[in-house]
Amino acid sequence: MRYRFxxxxxxxxxxxxxxxxxxxxxxxxxxxxxxxxxxxxxxxxYTQARTTAREVLALGKLKRSQEIAALQVASAAxxxxxxSARMPDSAVIFLKRLVRMMPTGxxxxxxxxxxxxxxxxxxxxTTFGASARAPLEVTIKGTEPRLAIxxxxxxxxxxQLLVISTEGVPPVLLDTLGSxxxxxxxxxxxxxxxxxxxxxxxxxxxxxxxSTSPDTITLKFDASVxxxxxxxxxxxxxxxxxxxxxxxxxxxxxxxxxxGLIVGSATWAMANYARPPKALGDEAKDGxxxxxxxxxxxxxxxxxxxxxxxxNRTNIKVNAATRADYLNRLAEATETNRKRINEYTLxxxxxxxxx
Amino acid sequence: MNVPVLAVxxxxxxxxxxxxxxxxxxxxxxxxVLTSGTKRNVSLDNTVTGRLDAAVTGxxxxxxxxxxxxxxxxxxxxxxxxxxxxxxxEARVFIGDKAFFIEGAYGxxxxxxxxxxxxxxxxxxxSTIPIGGSGVWLSVSGAKYFQGDxxxxxxxxxxxxxxxxxxxxxxxxxxxxxxFLRFGYRTEYFEIGAREEHMxxxxxxxxxWLGGR
Numbered sequence: 001m002r003y004r005f006x007x008x009x010x011x012x013x014x015x016x017x018x019x020x021x022x023x024x025x026x027x028x029x030x031x032x033x034x035x036x037x038x039x040x041x042x043x044x045x046y047t048q049a050r051t052t053a054r055e056v057l058a059l060g061k062l063k064r065s066q067e068i069a070a071l072q073v074a075s076a077a078x079x080x081x082x083x084s085a086r087m088p089d090s091a092v093i094f095l096k097r098l099v100r101m102m103p104t105g106x107x108x109x110x111x112x113x114x115x116x117x118x119x120x121x122x123x124x125x126t127t128f129g130a131s132a133r134a135p136l137e138v139t140i141k142g143t144e145p146r147l148a149i150x151x152x153x154x155x156x157x158x159x160q161l162l163v164i165s166t167e168g169v170p171p172v173l174l175d176t177l178g179s180x181x182x183x184x185x186x187x188x189x190x191x192x193x194x195x196x197x198x199x200x201x202x203x204x205x206x207x208x209x210x211s212t213s214p215d216t217i218t219l220k221f222d223a224s225v226x227x228x229x230x231x232x233x234x235x236x237x238x239x240x241x242x243x244x245x246x247x248x249x250x251x252x253x254x255x256x257x258x259x260g261l262i263v264g265s266a267t268w269a270m271a272n273y274a275r276p277p278k279a280l281g282d283e284a285k286d287g288x289x290x291x292x293x294x295x296x297x298x299x300x301x302x303x304x305x306x307x308x309x310x311x312n313r314t315n316i317k318v319n320a321a322t323r324a325d326y327l328n329r330l331a332e333a334t335e336t337n338r339k340r341i342n343e344y345t346l347x348x349x350x351x352x353x354x355x
Numbered sequence: 356m357n358v359p360v361l362a363v364x365x366x367x368x369x370x371x372x373x374x375x376x377x378x379x380x381x382x383x384x385x386x387x388v389l390t391s392g393t394k395r396n397v398s399l400d401n402t403v404t405g406r407l408d409a410a411v412t413g414x415x416x417x418x419x420x421x422x423x424x425x426x427x428x429x430x431x432x433x434x435x436x437x438x439x440x441x442x443x444x445e446a447r448v449f450i451g452d453k454a455f456f457i458e459g460a461y462g463x464x465x466x467x468x469x470x471x472x473x474x475x476x477x478x479x480x481x482s483t484i485p486i487g488g489s490g491v492w493l494s495v496s497g498a499k500y501f502q503g504d505x506x507x508x509x510x511x512x513x514x515x516x517x518x519x520x521x522x523x524x525x526x527x528x529x530x531x532x533x534x535f536l537r538f539g540y541r542t543e544y545f546e547i548g549a550r551e552e553h554m555x556x557x558x559x560x561x562x563x564w565l566g567g568r
Binding site: 248251252256259260263266271276278279283286288306308310313 | 403
């Protein structure tokens with residue numbers, strides 16, 4: 001096998017760098033088994049490598065990195081360079097599982113081969129896979145969004161970033177991305193009205209929703225957040241409309257009807273009973289008064305019906321002052337809260353291992 | 356009412372719908388032009404000598420504090436009844452609140468069939484009340500005429516002025532412009548010596564009303 005020399009070199013380098021690596025990754029029985037499978041593969045013991053890789057995958061509760069490593073070995077074991085030893089159908093099963101978790105990036109150099117790479121490309125074309133990469137530490141402040149978490153997929157997907165603080169509390173949506181195979185999601189401490197991320201332990205959920213098929217992949221990061229939640233002043237309540245003074249007098253329906261009847265009748269009476277004395281009093285009465293009286297009466301009644309009340313300027317001024325006072329207090333509280341929110345700072349430590 | 360005055364009034368009301376004028380004026384100022392299709396019956400020595408119809412036009416104005424209390428005003432009415440012209444002018448004062456006034460006036464008026472004029476004084480009441488905030492107001496007034504030429508008070512056979520007048524009207528004050536329309540009925544009886552006049556007419560008016568509404 002033409003990779004054997006390279007693998008040998010790698011093994012030697014691993015031994016040489018063991019003290020350094022030990023500080024980065026704890027040795028574990030799982031990793032030992034994966035290493036054993038790799039060794040079997042390098043020794044062309046495909047059956048042994050396959051068996052060991054499947055045993056690892058059957059363990060369950062693997063870390064994502066362990067599962068990826070096991071799937072890589074299994075895929076390589078079922079699709080080695082030696083064409084006669086290949087089992088493509090089985091390899092595809094492991095490759096598709098691998099692609100679900102590793103949508104981008106190549107095989108490790110010790111497992112890489114042209115045939116396997118082409119199978120990986122094919123698997124990525126036919127399988128939806130999604131992953132994310134979060135920084136170890138990030139500091140966010142106020143309402144300002146901070147680009148933090150990289151996401152990538154094998155095909156365009158819509159993305160959602162949610163945080164769950166405590167059990168029973170609904171998830172809080174922090175950010176979204178439109179249909180894209182990759183991008184960066186933002187973290188935000190406060191939305192101006194309420195805390196999005198508070199101090200304590202949290203879980204960040206990333207949903208990758210395939211744009212081309214009904215498929216969703218959920219990724220989870222554990223995080224620890226340090227900071228002090230801002231204490232906001234209470235926003236004053238708006239003036240109770242029931243306690244504001246009436247700005248109009250009651251409708252004058254009664255006044256309109258009564259006034260129309262009185263003044264209309266007075267018009268008629270004036271023409272018929274306020275008669276001059278002596279000879280002039282015998283002259284014909286002015287019949288137009290009836291028309292005018294009816295006009296005045298109907299006009300007044302219509303006014304009473306259509307009336308919405310007379311504006312009360314004093315009450316309007318008092319209410320305006322009440323509203324202005326409320327707006328001043330609201331502005332003060334809003335400004336105070338805005339300052340406190342802007343000073344709200346969180347230091348977030350994220351476990352990079354996707355759960 | 357002549358054509359130019361009518362044109363000005365029409366333009367004022369055309370602008371009324373477009374102009375905002377919610378200004379708090381310190382005074383209640385009203386000025387209006389009016390026209391009245393008037394019947395005028397005249398008698399001399401208790402014999403009816405004339406029954407004439409004509410359009411009497413005029414101008415009326417008053418000013419008072421916006422809060423009420425009292426004020427001053429005046430009125431001019433004129434018309435031509437056949438070959439005879441009619442003219443009445445008066446100045447008035449009034450006291451009271453915004454809805455009810457007691458008023459007194461002093462003026463002169465022409466006498467039919469004579470080149471002379473008669474002086475008179477007048478006392479009466481006037482009430483103008485709004486129908487809520489509709490912009491419609493109702494107005495009622497009544498007054499009695501008295502002697503005007505006091506220099507003849509002690510003469511042997513003085514020609515004493517006497518009579519009365521009454522008026523009802525409905526007004527509509529536009530909400531966005533300080534203008535008002537007036538529609539009403541007016542009747543008056545005036546007597547001096549052996550002369551008597553009875554006038555009645557349908558009154559149409561258009562005016563400016565600043566403050567006090």
